[in-house]
Amino acid sequence: MTETSGSAVSVRGLKKVFGKVEAVKGIDFEVAPGEVFGFLGPNGAGKTTTISMLCTLARPSGGTALVAGHDVVRERDEVRRNIGLVFQDPTLDGYLTAEQNLRFHAELYGLPRALVGERIRQVMEMVALWDRKDGKVMTFSGGMKRRLEIARGLLHSPRVLFLDEPTVGLDPQTRSAIWGYINKLRRTEDITIFMTTHYMDEAEYCDRIAIIDHGEIVVIDSPEALKASVGKDRVQIQTGDDEAAIGALRERFGVEAAVHEGQVTFAVPSGEQFVPRLFAELGVPIKSVSVSRPSLDDVFMSYTGTTIRDAESDAGGANQWMRAMARR
Secondary structure (H helix, E strand, O other): OOOOOOOOEEEEEEEEEEOOEEEEEEEEEEEOOOOEEEEEOOOOOOHHHHHHHHOOOOOOOEEEEEEOOEEOOOOHHHHHHOEEEEOOOOOOOOOOEHHHHHHHHHHHOOOOHHHHHHHHHHHHHHOOOHHHOOOEHHHOOHHHHHHHHHHHHHOOOOOEEEEEOOOOOOOHHHHHHHHHHHHHHHHHOOOEEEEEEOOHHHHOOOOEEEEEEOOEEEEEEOHHHHHHHHOOEEEEEEEOOHHHHHHHHHHHHOOOOEEEOOEEEEEEOOHHHHHHHHHHHOOOOEEEEEEEOOOHHHHHHHHHOOOHHHHHHHHHHHHHHHHHHHHO
């Protein structure tokens, strides 16, 4: 079955059910060739489950998905030949050298032996690891391992590269370096990138973002358009009585607020101009105040009613349960 729309990924009504839990709830979206497309959402939102279905690692409970023009259920082998996948958890063999790990991958994908050596050098130079090709992977840092996994995912020249939380657990400096390599490969490889993340700054690298929460896509657009859609500044205050402050904001200013990340949080136009009125008229002692321009976290809160950190805290138990069901 060949995709006629020219999309790199085309999804219609995709569902996944674990027992009584609907982890992915009939989602629809398209990813254009050459696009960097991101799934932004808290742990447990359905990001990894969706990638698992698109990469043929989990069978959908309903709906359809085409990747590189091939159906993920009926044409699994064709899908797998056309994708690269960097898992959230490490999957390298620590007892092998970096080059041996890549040669093993080349054998699995049936790359012509005459081309393997040059292609290994090409991808390892791309992630600045060629000088460590003979080093055992167990001696590599977390960032080096992640770079090697990206190189492995590129080795067979896939049309779509899936990155599942590509920088999770890495320090900010290493995360920034990883994205330098990812942006480099965009310029050198004819490839579409589909990534998941719960890091707001990381989502800024995407051409478009789909915010997913509780298994549903709530909005899809570019980072700039999403932030512009909020249109209000975010104000956070620490007070001596949060409940009284929330009530006063509603009664005196007509502003709805809630406690997020330990602070009373609300959105208003021209936040800096609102702050003097806040101190003069709130009637509740204010310990501190901060004002910020719309961010992707504000977008997430605007569309879901919670911050991504609060959502992750709420999803912890359910997420563990779904992971246990998936392992059965």
